[in-house]
Amino acid sequence: KPLGIALVGLGYYSAYQVAPALQQTKFCKLTGIVTGTPSKATEWEKKYTIPKKNIYDYKTIDRIADNKDIDIVYIVLPNSMHAEYTIRALQAGKHVICEKPMAVSVKECQQMIDAAKKANRQLSIGYRLHYTPHHQEVMKYGREKTFGKVKIVETSDGFKIGDPNQWRLKKALAGGGAMMDIGIYALQGSRYTVGEEPVSVWAQEFKTDSVKFKEVDETILWQLKFPGGAVANSSCSYAAGLERLFATCEDGWFEMGPCYGYGAIKGRTSKGDMNLPQLNHQAAQMDDFAQCILTNKPTRTPGEEGLKDMRVIEAIYRSIETGKVVPVS
Numbered sequence: 001k002p003l004g005i006a007l008v009g010l011g012y013y014s015a016y017q018v019a020p021a022l023q024q025t026k027f028c029k030l031t032g033i034v035t036g037t038p039s040k041a042t043e044w045e046k047k048y049t050i051p052k053k054n055i056y057d058y059k060t061i062d063r064i065a066d067n068k069d070i071d072i073v074y075i076v077l078p079n080s081m082h083a084e085y086t087i088r089a090l091q092a093g094k095h096v097i098c099e100k101p102m103a104v105s106v107k108e109c110q111q112m113i114d115a116a117k118k119a120n121r122q123l124s125i126g127y128r129l130h131y132t133p134h135h136q137e138v139m140k141y142g143r144e145k146t147f148g149k150v151k152i153v154e155t156s157d158g159f160k161i162g163d164p165n166q167w168r169l170k171k172a173l174a175g176g177g178a179m180m181d182i183g184i185y186a187l188q189g190s191r192y193t194v195g196e197e198p199v200s201v202w203a204q205e206f207k208t209d210s211v212k213f214k215e216v217d218e219t220i221l222w223q224l225k226f227p228g229g230a231v232a233n234s235s236c237s238y239a240a241g242l243e244r245l246f247a248t249c250e251d252g253w254f255e256m257g258p259c260y261g262y263g264a265i266k267g268r269t270s271k272g273d274m275n276l277p278q279l280n281h282q283a284a285q286m287d288d289f290a291q292c293i294l295t296n297k298p299t300r301t302p303g304e305e306g307l308k309d310m311r312v313i314e315a316i317y318r319s320i321e322t323g324k325v326v327p328v329s
């Protein structure tokens with residue numbers, strides 16, 4: 001029997017990516033929702049035939065503990081709400097998928113990991129790209145040194161952000177700007193291409209609109225040094241589109257682009273096109289997690305993976321503040 005998933009927060013990502021993907025999954029299905037908007041509850045109840053008893057709001061969410069139809073709670077809320085609702089769902093005895101960025105500080109990430117251990121439940125971060133053949137291939141090139149040792153990586157992710165009133169531009173809800181939201185993909189890309197954790201970072205922030213980006217970062221450029229000698233040059237931006245992962249190695253190169261969006265990923269190497277199958281990222285991610293729970297195997301994107309990113313992001317912000325190269329610690 002497929003595991004039941006309850007979505008918490010029915011905004012863009014839940015409505016247009018996760019819920020449609022749950023119509024394609026084999027090992028899990030949409031059985032519950034948590035929303036603060038009564039009209040959304042009615043709409044989703046009809047659209048996805050969700051029983052009334054499986055519909056919660058932010059006050060009643062803890063009662064999910066008594067609901068056998070729900071095995072996994074998927075947190076799709078603004079970033080600063082991730083920690084609280086992840087911990088509450090774990091305390092209710094449910095396994096949790098939490099969207100990226102895992103939280104807004106290393107401290108919160110650690111509290112979430114501790115809560116999962118205490119509850120003896122699995123916590124997975126919504127790093128959907130880890131479940132795609134293309135990104136898995138890049139991880140393999142790094143690990144197996146297919147083109148020799150990776151020397152220099154260039155990664156970048158960005159888009160032009162619209163509505164100036166959205167939560168992504170409010171520090172209290174987003175935790176940060178482009179870095180937290182999409183820079184995390186460029187950061188992840190460099191970490192799993194090299195297959196090591198960076199030791200130091202140097203970063204600079206640029207702003208062209210100090211009104212719109214009063215509270216959060218617009219564009220950040222950063223460089224990472226890895227212990228084996230590889231270096232990464234990366235960027236993220238809310239000012240314009242950017243989407244690339246490139247790695248040059250001792251005996252060749254590989255690159256992807258587009259590579260962070262939901263659509264088809266394109267990849268090339270110095271030996272030719274990657275030519276790998278495309279799949280629905282979110283369906284692959286959720287089915288993998290359901291199988292991990294069913295077979296008692298660890299998820300490939302646990303809370304520890306989210307915490308590693310947050311450690312680098314905090315170092316990036318520290319470097320911007322001090323103007324210095326700072327250790328990632």
Ligand code: NAD
Nearest residue numbers: 009010011012013014076077078079099100101126128167
């Ligand atoms: P959104 O604004 O479309 O949805 C947010 C939801 O949270 C809304 O339903 C809103 O009503 C609800 N909410 C509850 N309390 C709120 C509050 N105090 N302020 C604002 N909204 C509140 O955002 P989204 O694009 O769906 O993003 C949600 C999360 O999903 C974010 O953490 C984001 O980083 C993540 N996300 C991940 C991907 C991915 O590819 N993995 C893509 C998009 C978004």
